Amino acid sequence: MKQIAISPDLSLSNISYGVWRWSEEQTARAQQELVECCLEVGIDTFDHADLYNDYRNEALFGALLKNDPRLRSSIKIVTKCGIQLLSRSRPETRVKHYDYSPAHLRYSVDRSLKCLHTDYIDVLLLHRPSPLLNPDELAATLTDLVSSGKVRHVGVSNFTPAQFSLLQSRLHIPLRTNQIELNLLHPQPLTDGQVDFLYERSIPPMIWSPLAGGRIFRADAPLQGLRRMAEERGLGLDVLALAWLLAHPASFIPVLGTNQPERIRAAATAARVHLDLQDWFILYRDALGCDVP
Ligand SMILES: NC(=O)c1ccc[n+]([C@@H]2O[C@H](COP(=O)([O-])OP(=O)(O)OC[C@H]3O[C@@H](n4cnc5c(N)ncnc54)[C@H](OP(=O)(O)O)[C@@H]3O)[C@@H](O)[C@H]2O)c1
Structure with missing residues (x-):
């Protein structure tokens, strides 16, 4: 699989794998099989967040x-921080909120x-933008975390371009990605x-829920072109939906969420599926729900 350089000293596999949907209901053996697969x-890039599975998946x-x-x-480890969930493990949290204070960031990275x-995180992402985000304070904390060697690179997730620019304007190290939702239903x-x-900035986006969290497979998903093409070409909907993302020239890095090894194997073939220009637009028409203007 192709590697996508996100900095001169770090590249991520063109498809990555996210552990959001892991839980204690799987055996450790099953989880090991997913990683081996x-x-x-x-696929050498694993996407985490402190809070997945009520703050337990990093430990799994x-x-x-x-x-x-x-x-x-x-492997490359990407993880995220900043969202404070209501959780039995965090009784001090009274409302779901975002915390990017220096103390919380340091605590979260150490945890x-x-x-x-x-002893190091390859890429630390700020999970969601906070309306109270203080870019000067945050830039200083992120710089310290990188200087300490605990974090190699930093990035964001779900930031608007304006929020990205604001933080970058105060930060002397580059933000390496923005992990965003993008799929045929979004x-x-x-x-x-x-x-x-x-x-424009040559920053590869990481793409979360590339299969719309499984909604593209539902009978009520209005994706006629995708279904027809899958049938004609004898390919899975997942493979085609991923090929559609990978065909974009901006070096998308989709993050898979399946817990089934055979679906990881199928997904990895998406990079070899050729969509010609009109194939791509047939799927885009599905996504828009109408022809392009
Ligand atoms: N930054 C953020 O805010 C954010 C938000 C959400 C997610 N993420 C990251 O993105 C990763 C992926 O998100 P996601 O899990 O929503 O990704 P996804 O790949 O769009 O959806 C995965 C879901 O689709 C199902 N699925 C996959 N292939 C299928 C098939 N061939 N037929 C039927 N169902 C199928 C999976 O079920 P099976 O397990 O049964 O295959 C799973 O429930 C997460 O693990 C996380 O790392 C980040």
Whole structure:
């Protein structure tokens, strides 16, 4: 699988894998199989967040790293911070909110490192923009975290171009990605300036819920062109929906969310699926719900 350089010293696999949907209902063996399957097909980038599965999934993944510390050098770890959920494990939280204070960021990074059984995070993302975000304070904290070696690179998620620019204007290290939602049921970032903003700066976007969280498979999803093309070409809807994203020239990095190894294997073939110009627009018409103007 192709690697996408997000900085001179770090590249991510063109498709990455997210652990949001992991839980204790799976066995550790099943989780290990998912990671092995990713590595087998060239997916070396794993997307986490402190809060997945009520703040427990980093530790589930970390248990695999603890058992096999050699794994760490073959993978890239992306994790996120900043969202404070109502959780039994955080009784002091009275309302869901965002916390980007220096103390919370340091706490969150230390906790992620401990849970993940690693001494560095490849890319730390600010999970969602906060209306109270203080770019000067945040820039200083992020710079300290990178200087300490705990975090190699920083980025954001779900930021508008204006929010990205504001933070970048105070930060002397580059933000390396913006992880955004983009799929056939949510194509707006292609036209609302999100993608253009990143492409102009040669910043590869990470794409969350590339299959709309599984909604593209539902019978009521209005994706006739996708269904027809899948039938004609003998390909899965997932493979075509990913090929549609990968065909974009701005180096999208979709983050897969399946818990099924065979679906990871199928997804990895998407990079080899050729969509010609009109194939791409047939799927885009599905996404828009009408012909382009
Ligand atoms: N930054 C953010 O704010 C943010 C927000 C949401 C997610 N994320 C990241 O993005 C990752 C991916 O998100 P996602 O899980 O929503 O991604 P997704 O790939 O769009 O959706 C995954 C869902 O689709 C189902 N699915 C996949 N292939 C299928 C198939 N062939 N037939 C039927 N169902 C299928 C999966 O079920 P099976 O497991 O049964 O295959 C799973 O429930 C997350 O793990 C997380 O790392 C980030």
